[in-house]
Amino acid sequence: MTLTPQKLVERPRSRGGRYIALHLRYEKDMLSFTGCTYGLTNAESEELRIMRENTNHWKVKVINSTELRISGLCPLTPKEVGVFLQALGYPASTLIYIAAGGIYGGNAHLSELMSRFPILVFKENLAANDASHELKAFTNHASQYAALDYIISIESDVFTPTHSGNMAIAVK
16 A cells, blocks of 8 residues: 555654654765764764765865854754754653654764654654555655655644754744
8 A cells, every 4th residue: 555645644643643843954965965074973074075075966075064063054963953952842752753864874863862852753654564565656756755754844733944054943
């Protein structure tokens, strides 16, 4: 059975009613493209630098990560997002839908956010037990896969982007 966007939206609601959609821009290509390496190990920073140098259509090859960060042009780290949401008063029981591709470093980088907000879900978590079967129709269609995040985010109670030059929250 193919997963419909409506089914995907109903699933976080059935788990906790209200939820936050977090557009966590902490994917490998995003960090490499922006050159933002705050909080990464030297090896991770080097891996991203090499990726940037080897991607021909990315024109800027040498980037001062510290300068970008000071200017507010880097995405927040998962840890910073957790601190921010906690400071706003969201309880640890808040369901957070992560609208993003694969988070760079996986659980190693998500652990600080998960320690504050343990109920993190992704598209793959919202799909039934056999996620590969339900999400099959979207495989190899990146824009459709991203559209699922968009639909779930639009239907959320709170939408929080983590990279736009500044932090903003949209609340329904």
